[in-house]
Amino acid sequence: MNISAxxxxxxxxxxxxxxxxxxxxxxSLDGGETIAxxxxxxxxxxxxxxxxxxxxxxxxxxxxxxxxxxxxxxxSARNVLQGTVKKIAQGSVNAEIxxxxxxxxxxxxxxxxxxxxxxxxxxxxxxxxxxxxxxxILAVKA
Amino acid sequence: MNISAxxxxxxxxxxxxxxxxxxxxxxSLDGGETIAxxxxxxxxxxxxxxxxxxxxxxxxxxxxxxxxxxxxxxxSARNVLQGTVKKIAQGSVNAEIxxxxxxxxxxxxxxxxxxxxxxxxxxxxxxxxxxxxxxxILAVKA
Amino acid sequence: MNISAxxxxxxxxxxxxxxxxxxxxxxSLDGGETIAxxxxxxxxxxxxxxxxxxxxxxxxxxxxxxxxxxxxxxxSARNVLQGTVKKIAQGSVNAEIxxxxxxxxxxxxxxxxxxxxxxxxxxxxxxxxxxxxxxxILAVKA
Numbered sequence: 001m002n003i004s005a006x007x008x009x010x011x012x013x014x015x016x017x018x019x020x021x022x023x024x025x026x027x028s029l030d031g032g033e034t035i036a037x038x039x040x041x042x043x044x045x046x047x048x049x050x051x052x053x054x055x056x057x058x059x060x061x062x063x064x065x066x067x068x069x070x071x072x073x074x075x076s077a078r079n080v081l082q083g084t085v086k087k088i089a090q091g092s093v094n095a096e097i098x099x100x101x102x103x104x105x106x107x108x109x110x111x112x113x114x115x116x117x118x119x120x121x122x123x124x125x126x127x128x129x130x131x132x133x134x135x136x137i138l139a140v141k142a
Numbered sequence: 143m144n145i146s147a148x149x150x151x152x153x154x155x156x157x158x159x160x161x162x163x164x165x166x167x168x169x170s171l172d173g174g175e176t177i178a179x180x181x182x183x184x185x186x187x188x189x190x191x192x193x194x195x196x197x198x199x200x201x202x203x204x205x206x207x208x209x210x211x212x213x214x215x216x217x218s219a220r221n222v223l224q225g226t227v228k229k230i231a232q233g234s235v236n237a238e239i240x241x242x243x244x245x246x247x248x249x250x251x252x253x254x255x256x257x258x259x260x261x262x263x264x265x266x267x268x269x270x271x272x273x274x275x276x277x278x279i280l281a282v283k284a
Numbered sequence: 285m286n287i288s289a290x291x292x293x294x295x296x297x298x299x300x301x302x303x304x305x306x307x308x309x310x311x312s313l314d315g316g317e318t319i320a321x322x323x324x325x326x327x328x329x330x331x332x333x334x335x336x337x338x339x340x341x342x343x344x345x346x347x348x349x350x351x352x353x354x355x356x357x358x359x360s361a362r363n364v365l366q367g368t369v370k371k372i373a374q375g376s377v378n379a380e381i382x383x384x385x386x387x388x389x390x391x392x393x394x395x396x397x398x399x400x401x402x403x404x405x406x407x408x409x410x411x412x413x414x415x416x417x418x419x420x421i422l423a424v425k426a
Contacts, residue, residue, distance in 0.1 A: 021303035047358050077279045114148065138359070166326070
């Protein structure tokens, strides 16, 4: 792959809601989950995004939050994907967490080593990968 | 805590402004500062966010910019919190900076080692932690 | 410089489009490229941003995606800047990539080591630096 975003999820556009500056686009992933993206209207028009179209959702790994077990909280982030921690690669400040999604595909998240320790995060843990609709870049075949 | 976002600030909703796609929510922190968040209307409604409600602002550490002294600039980022550098943990590429806020609480920022060097950033420095309203996730008790 | 954002690009405001909550601002860089930013209306008014004004676009390095060669995709991200990889600094989890822009100036991106490997990214490669309009903070002289 020649793009640096670790997270490239394939799906189909199901809903387009247009505002004055931004539009909200919903994508039904091949694995079954739904992803919401907020993009500018200029991008929506340039890409010709319409319901039924095939598209990809891209998310940079540092924008993905991980929650483990019951946080007792409801989040404003539109995207909450369930999965299992597959691999933890520790660096000196950050750690890279690979999450096998329930539907299909893998989501990568970069969190601090401090968060890994505070959560006692381990391979095999059930987690949620959480990210904002505004963190999602949409892509379509050129 | 079972959530990977290092920055979870507690407060009360003071203002809600609704647009076509997004809403802007202002939170008055327990420490006295004000935080602005932009979230989708869908999230606002699902969470039932109203003025007077208790809520949390979450910000991922890589989204927090640090400014030291007088930059001579005004920023479009809505959130500018004053504090003191408490700890600098250096990695090979990134550094994790813990900032003790004036009000209360700690904000963590991930910046490059290059930025630490360029700013000659040291423990004890007076700094601002800067982040966009669109970088904030809101959470409420479930 | 006393600000931690590695990417501070100087230019002139060419367009302002106002929505209910957010505004879209276009900046023509000194190097010739165009940058789009989405900021809140509250910021737009506080800063007094108008067409013709000098301004800076700030982008945090972890928000910059890198694409190499032809991806066969069109992206919703408004900002796509062409350049050449000048330097790759590898850490244990992340890598810092410095890109010499075609126009002028340098853009820094933080991507995972895994992405560097998957893309076989090397110094001298022709790449695009891609980031969303909502990832941009605008600054003006105080």
